[in-house]
Amino acid sequence: MAVLQDLLGALGLASIYLLFALGMSLTWGTIDILNFSHGSIFMFAAFTAHLLIPGLPFGFFGIALVCIVVGAVLSLLVQVVAFEQIIKRARNRNTAERQILIGGIGVAIIPLAIAQEVTKSNPFGFIDSGFEVTTWTFMGLRGTNILIITLAVAAALAVGTAMWLRRSRHGLALRAIGVDAEVAAMMGVDRRRLAIATMAVSGGLAGLAGCLFTYTLGAITPESGDTLLIKAFACIILGGVGSTGGVVLGSVLLAVTETIVLTRTSGLWVEAVAFGLIFLVLLVKPSGLFGRKEVRRT
Amino acid sequence: MDWTAVRLGRRGAVAVVAAAALGMSACSSSTGTSSTTSGGLPATVNVVSINPQTGPAAFAGLAANKGYDLAIKEINDTKFLGSTTLTLSKVDTKGDIKTAASSASTAIADKSISAIFGSVSSQEAVAISPLVQQAGVPTIYTQAGSDGVVVGDATYRATPLMRSYYSLVKKYIQDKGWKSVGIIHTAAAPTLVDIGTKALPAIATELGMTVTTTVAVQGTTQDFAAPISQVLASKPDVVAILLVGAQNPTAMKQLRQAGYTGDVLGNSGASAGNLKPAGADGAGMVWPVDFNYQQKAEASQKFVKAYQAAYPGENPLNYAAEAYDAAWFLAKSIKAAGSADRGAIKTAMATVAKEKFDGALGNGLTWKDRDIQVPGVMIRWDGTGDVLLYEGAAN
Numbered sequence: 001m002a003v004l005q006d007l008l009g010a011l012g013l014a015s016i017y018l019l020f021a022l023g024m025s026l027t028w029g030t031i032d033i034l035n036f037s038h039g040s041i042f043m044f045a046a047f048t049a050h051l052l053i054p055g056l057p058f059g060f061f062g063i064a065l066v067c068i069v070v071g072a073v074l075s076l077l078v079q080v081v082a083f084e085q086i087i088k089r090a091r092n093r094n095t096a097e098r099q100i101l102i103g104g105i106g107v108a109i110i111p112l113a114i115a116q117e118v119t120k121s122n123p124f125g126f127i128d129s130g131f132e133v134t135t136w137t138f139m140g141l142r143g144t145n146i147l148i149i150t151l152a153v154a155a156a157l158a159v160g161t162a163m164w165l166r167r168s169r170h171g172l173a174l175r176a177i178g179v180d181a182e183v184a185a186m187m188g189v190d191r192r193r194l195a196i197a198t199m200a201v202s203g204g205l206a207g208l209a210g211c212l213f214t215y216t217l218g219a220i221t222p223e224s225g226d227t228l229l230i231k232a233f234a235c236i237i238l239g240g241v242g243s244t245g246g247v248v249l250g251s252v253l254l255a256v257t258e259t260i261v262l263t264r265t266s267g268l269w270v271e272a273v274a275f276g277l278i279f280l281v282l283l284v285k286p287s288g289l290f291g292r293k294e295v296r297r298t
Numbered sequence: 299m300d301w302t303a304v305r306l307g308r309r310g311a312v313a314v315v316a317a318a319a320l321g322m323s324a325c326s327s328s329t330g331t332s333s334t335t336s337g338g339l340p341a342t343v344n345v346v347s348i349n350p351q352t353g354p355a356a357f358a359g360l361a362a363n364k365g366y367d368l369a370i371k372e373i374n375d376t377k378f379l380g381s382t383t384l385t386l387s388k389v390d391t392k393g394d395i396k397t398a399a400s401s402a403s404t405a406i407a408d409k410s411i412s413a414i415f416g417s418v419s420s421q422e423a424v425a426i427s428p429l430v431q432q433a434g435v436p437t438i439y440t441q442a443g444s445d446g447v448v449v450g451d452a453t454y455r456a457t458p459l460m461r462s463y464y465s466l467v468k469k470y471i472q473d474k475g476w477k478s479v480g481i482i483h484t485a486a487a488p489t490l491v492d493i494g495t496k497a498l499p500a501i502a503t504e505l506g507m508t509v510t511t512t513v514a515v516q517g518t519t520q521d522f523a524a525p526i527s528q529v530l531a532s533k534p535d536v537v538a539i540l541l542v543g544a545q546n547p548t549a550m551k552q553l554r555q556a557g558y559t560g561d562v563l564g565n566s567g568a569s570a571g572n573l574k575p576a577g578a579d580g581a582g583m584v585w586p587v588d589f590n591y592q593q594k595a596e597a598s599q600k601f602v603k604a605y606q607a608a609y610p611g612e613n614p615l616n617y618a619a620e621a622y623d624a625a626w627f628l629a630k631s632i633k634a635a636g637s638a639d640r641g642a643i644k645t646a647m648a649t650v651a652k653e654k655f656d657g658a659l660g661n662g663l664t665w666k667d668r669d670i671q672v673p674g675v676m677i678r679w680d681g682t683g684d685v686l687l688y689e690g691a692a693n
Contacts, residue, residue, distance in 0.1 A: 002531055009523040016521070113352070120357040123544040125575035135555050144555050217520060218551035219575030221544040223354060227518045262524035263531075267514040268485050 005141055006263050007256075012147045014255035015154035016213050021232035021247050022161060023075075023205035029242030030165075030174040031195045032097060032181070036104030037078050037111075038206050038232070039225025044111035045071040045207030046214045047222070050124045057130035060149075060215075067207035074111070075203020079196055082107050108225075115222035123219035133215055146215045153212065157205065162244040174198060238278050240291025249289055253277070339382040343638045345370075345628065346387050347415040348401045348426065353393025357543075357570060358418040358617045362440050363388055365621025365658075366415055368601075368608050373629045382638075384629060386415075391422055398422035399429065406433040412638045413437065413628055416453075418617065420444035420488065427453050436643045438628055440620040443489040452644050454651070454668045456624035457616075458588050458659075460489050460565065461497045462666075463674030466586035466690050467563055470676060471505055471536070474561065480510045480534035482525050482541070482549065486517025490540040490565060498538055498563070510534040517542065522549045526556050538563035539583070546583070547576035554579040561678075570615050573679045581681035588672045589616040589659050592686040595673075601658035619658035623670065626657060660689075 239246025
C-alpha cells in the first residue's frame with residue numbers, strides 16, 4: 001500500500017510538471033520560442049489571484065479562470081513586446097533563438113520583482129478563496145480533491161493538446177512552422193497570428209498550472225516558478241522537443257525517479273539521480289525519448 | 299536562524315571574496331584606521347547597514363533595518379552619546395553576494411564609516427567577514443548563522459546560534475512523553491542541517507528517544523509528499539520539520555493531508571507569519587526562538603512598546619529585536635571607546651561583551667565567542683497566530 005501511495009504522490013507531482021511543461025513545450029516545439037519567462041508568468045498568475053481574493057472569494061473555477069486569463073495576457077504581451085521585436089531585428093534564426101532565450105530571462109525579472117516587493121518574498125496562497133482542499137481515503141490510499149483535479153486536468157490537456165496539434169488545421173499549421181517556417185509561410189500560414197495565439201495558450205496553461213500548484217502546496221513564493229522551470233526544461237529535453245507524448249513521459253519519469261529517491265534514500269541524492277538519469281538517456285538518444293532529428297536548412 | 303536556502307559554491311565564494319578584496323585594496327590601502335577624530339567623539343558617528351532590502355531575504359533585512367532605526371533614534375533622542383549623533387545609512391544588497399561584498403569594500407574604504415551592521419544572509423556575511431576582519435572594521439551581524447561569519451575580533455553576531463537555545467524543546471518533549479521522532483530537514487541551510495543531524499538527535503538520545511528516520515530535502519524542493527511518506531512510514535511519535543520559511547506551510551499542509559494529526563517540532567523559520575498560508579493545517583507546529591513579542595522580560599516589553607509606537611499596527615519580529623540589541627551594543631561600545639575610531643570601538647566591544655545586559659532579546663543576555671546568548675522562548679502556532687508556551691531561564 002505504501003508503494004501505491006508513493007505512486008499516487010508521484011503521479012500528482014508528474015501532473016504539475018506536465019501542466020507547467022506543456023505550455024513551454026508547445027511554444028518551443030512549434031514556433032521555436034524557448035520562453036524562460038514561463039516560470040514568472042506561472043507565478044504572477046497565481047499572485048494576481050491571491051491579491052484579488054480578499055475582495056472576491058471566487059471559488060476554484062473563478063480562481064482558475066483568473067489565473068488562465070492573467071497567464072494568457074502576460075504571455076501574449078511578452079510575445080508582442082519582447083519576442084516579436086527580437087525576431088524582427090535578429091540577423092538570422094540562430095541569433096533570434098539565443099536572444100529570445102536571454103530576453104525571456106530578462107522579462108521574467110519584472111513580475112518576479114513586483115511579487116517580491118509586494119510579498120517581501122513571503123509565501124502566499126489562496127486562503128479564503130471559497131474552495132477548500134479536502135482529504136479522502138479510498139482502500140487505504142489517501143489523497144486530496146485537488147490531486148484528483150490536477151490529475152484529470154493534466155491528462156485532459158495532454159490528450160487535448162496532442163489531438164489538436166495532430167488533427168486540427170491550426171495544429172497542422174503550427175507543426176508546419178515547427179518544421180520549416182519559411183515554407184509554411186509560402187503555403188499561406190500566418191506565422192505571427194499563430195505565434196501570438198500559441199503564446200497566449202501557453203501562458204494560459206502556465207496560469208492554470210500556477211493555480212493548481214498553489215492549491216496543491218498551500219502556498220508558493222515568488223521564486224517558485226524558477227525551480228519548476230528547470231524541471232520542465234528537463235522533462236521536455238528528456239521526452240523530446242516538440243513531442244507532447246514525450247513531455248508526458250518525461251514528466252512521469254522525472255517525478256517517479258524523484259519520488260523513488262526521496263522515499264528510499266536520505267533525500268540528498270534526489271536531483272543528482274534524477275538529472276543523472278536524464279543525462280544517461282540523452283547520451284543514448286540525444287534527441288530525447290520521443291524526439292525527432294532536427295532538419296534545419298542553411 | 300540561518301534563513302538562507304541556497305549555498306554559494308566554495309569556489310564561487312572564494313572568487314567573490316577575492317574579487318572584493320582586490321577591489322578594496324585597489325581603492326584603499328587603509329588598515330582600518332578611521333579618519334574620524336581619535337580621543338574624542340565627533341559630532342556624528344556614521345554606521346552603515348549592508349542588508350538585503352529587496353529579493354528573497356528582504357523580509358529579514360527590512361525588519362532588521364527597522365530595529366536599527368528604532369535603536370538609533372532612542373540613542374540619539376536620549377543623548378546616550380552626549381552631543382554625538384549616530385547616523386545610519388542603508389545599502390540594499392538585493393540578495394546579491396557580489397553587491398554585499400562590494401558594499402562592504404566601499405564602506406571599508408570610506409574612512410567616515412565607523413562600523414557596519416552586516417547582512418542577515420549567511421552567503422553575503424561569509425563574503426563580507428574576511429574583508430571587514432582584515433580591515434578591522436567593527437561589524438555586527440544578525441541572523442547569518444553559518445560558519446565563517448564570526449571570524450575574528452571585529453565580527454560579532456547578535457543572533458544566537460540556533461543550537462544554543464534549541465534545547466528548549468526538551469521540556470515540551472518530556473511533557474508530551476514522546477519516545478520517537480522522525481526528522482525532515484533542509485540540506486540547504488547549515489543551521490538546520492546542524493539541528494536536524496546533530497542537535498535534535500543528541501536531545502533525543504539524552505531523553506531516551508529514538509530517531510526513526512532522517513530525510514534531507516533540497517532547498518529547491520517544493521513538494522514534500524515523498525519525504526513525508528517516508529517519515530510517517532517509520533511511525534514516529536512526533537515529526538520534526540526543519541525547513542526554511544516558505545517551505546513550512548507546504549510541509550504542514552501535506553503532513554496533515556497524509557494523515558498526521560500530532561504536534562510538529564519546527565524551527566524559527568516558521569515564525570514571522572510564514573505559517574499563515576497553511577491555515578488550520580499549520581496549527582500544532584512548535585518551535586524555540588530567540589525572541590517573541592509576547593515574552594515577559596521587562597526590557598523586551600519596553601522594546602515591544604517602543605516598536606509598536608514607532609510602527610503602529612505591527613508586532614516586532616525577532617529580526618528587529620536582534621538588530622535593536624546589536625545597535626545598542628555598538629552604541630555602548632562607542633561610548634566606552636569615547637571615540638569613533640574603528641580600532642578603539644573594536645577594543646571597546648570586547649570589553650562591553652564581557653558584561654551581562656538586558657535587551658530586546660530578554661534579560662541576562664551575554665556574549666560567548668562573540669555570539670549573543672539568550673534565554674529563548676517556546677512558541678506554538680495555533681492556526682492564526684503565535685502562542686507563547688514558556689520561556690527559557692536567563693543566563
